[in-house]
Amino acid sequence: MADRRRSKAVVFTEFGSPDVLRYVDVEEPHPGPGEVRIGVRAAGVNPLDVKVRRGVMEAMFPTALPHVLGMELAGVVDEIGEGVDDWKVGDEVVAWPKNGSYREFAIADSLIRKPAKVPWEVAGAIGIAAETAARALDLLAVAPGGTLLVHAAAGGVGSVAAQIAKTRAINVIGTAGVANHDYLRALGVTPVTYGVGLAERVRSVAPDGVDWAFDCAGRDALPASIELTGSPERVLTIGDRSAPEYGVSFSLMPANPRRDVVVDALAMVLEGTLQLNIERAYPLSEAAAAHGHSETGHLRGKIVLIP
Structure with missing residues (x-):
């Protein structure tokens, strides 16, 4: 006490x-x-x-x-x-x-x-991930039927963004270490390994490229993302401070996060359509x-x- x-x-x-x-x-x-x-x-x-x-x-x-x-x-x-x-x-x-x-x-x-049935640990950790993920998807103007590439897709923000995108009928490809590939598959995400040769690996599962890329990793993923999407305007990062050099938008946490987004995320947790x-x-x-x-x-x- x-x-x-x-x-x-x-x-x-x-x-x-x-x-x-x-x-x-x-x-x-x-x-x-x-x-x-x-x-x-x-x-x-x-x-x-x-x-x-x-x-x-x-x-x-x-x-x-x-x-x-x-x-x-x-x-x-x-x-x-x-x-x-x-x-x-x-x-x-x-x-x-x-x-x-x-x-x-x-x-x-x-x-x-x-919500009473949401575990404390999940409730205490979902707010920033949900707000950031929803903000990124809105800024990228993702639309049903498109393909989204998420870097660091197994992490907190990346996994939530991928799952929200899936509920919007968007195909999701996610970069992650091999140890997390089965986890991504369970979320309905197509996994690829990050690092040298990334663009080729993404094309092997998405021959026509991708429509948008969301970088949660901040580790040199921007050039490949621009190559795959065809434009820096279709790429957004929350972790790579070199973004201005590539003409890519860097999204910062707002002073007042949107509470309605987190209310929706908690409801999705209860429904079983979102897990953290x-x-x-x-x-x-x-x-x-x-x-x-x-x-x-x-x-x-x-x-x-x-x-």
């Missing part, structure tokens, strides 16, 4: 390796007007968290130190701020925290209701190990932290 004056959080005071993440006592937060406090049950670990910790995203996401990472969570409302009428203590929610999610108690004013694999759940105290795992790449789904 957390002390009511102090609670635990993962904090870093300098940029660097996973070892800069410290599991420490912090002052227990309380909600202001229009806010609620949430006892965190699960917090998603995202590639952007890793990049922010390294300090490589300062131009796009300036970070004041000390800092608590984490953009998404699922938990239970346990304190209500002034003027909040829509929520009550005990409500189970999915939220986008204002003070980071790598902590026992988070503050939020942007939240949705968590949890690669591993780590205790909050092992956030450094979770980041080390994330940096190895080749994830199948998402990593989560459990306070």
Whole structure:
């Protein structure tokens, strides 16, 4: 049981390796007007968290130190701020925290209701993946009957994008390591191995090329994607900062993610038309190990932290 004056959080005071993440006592937060406090049950670990910790995203996401990472969570409302009428203590929610999610108690004013039958780990890790995937498909203007190439298709964003695309009657080809090919096939995705010779391998399963490419990997996939689609305008990346050199759009996380998209994703989870694999759940105290795992790449789904 957390002390009511102090609670635990993962904090870093300098940029660097996973070892800069410290599991420490912090002052227990309380909600202001229009806010609620949430006892965190699960917090998603995202590639952007890793990049922010390294300090490589300062131009796009300036970070004041000390800092608590984490953009998404699922938990239970346990304190209500002034003027909040829509929520009550005990409500189970999915939220986008204002003070980071790598902590026992988070503050939020942007939240949705968590369906009771969705596991905590999935609810806490699906928000960013679903919002990013849906945004990418909309920006690419994908349409039924077309073919989409997804790079890093076994990862959190990639796997969700592939599954949403399948529900829109789109053929999906996904790049992944061989160990994840059966997983992609189970999702209805045609797998190909990434790396040298990618374009030829894609053409072997899609002789007419592909209509769009969504790069979730950020690892030199843009030239082949342009070659296969025929235009940089049909390619979108969320991970390759060299995109402007190729005339490819780089999509950033918006300040206010669309809650309706995540509501829809959670409904799809309940219906069985969308699954989010949890690669591993780590205790909050092992956030450094979770980041080390994330940096190895080749994830199948998402990593989560459990306070």
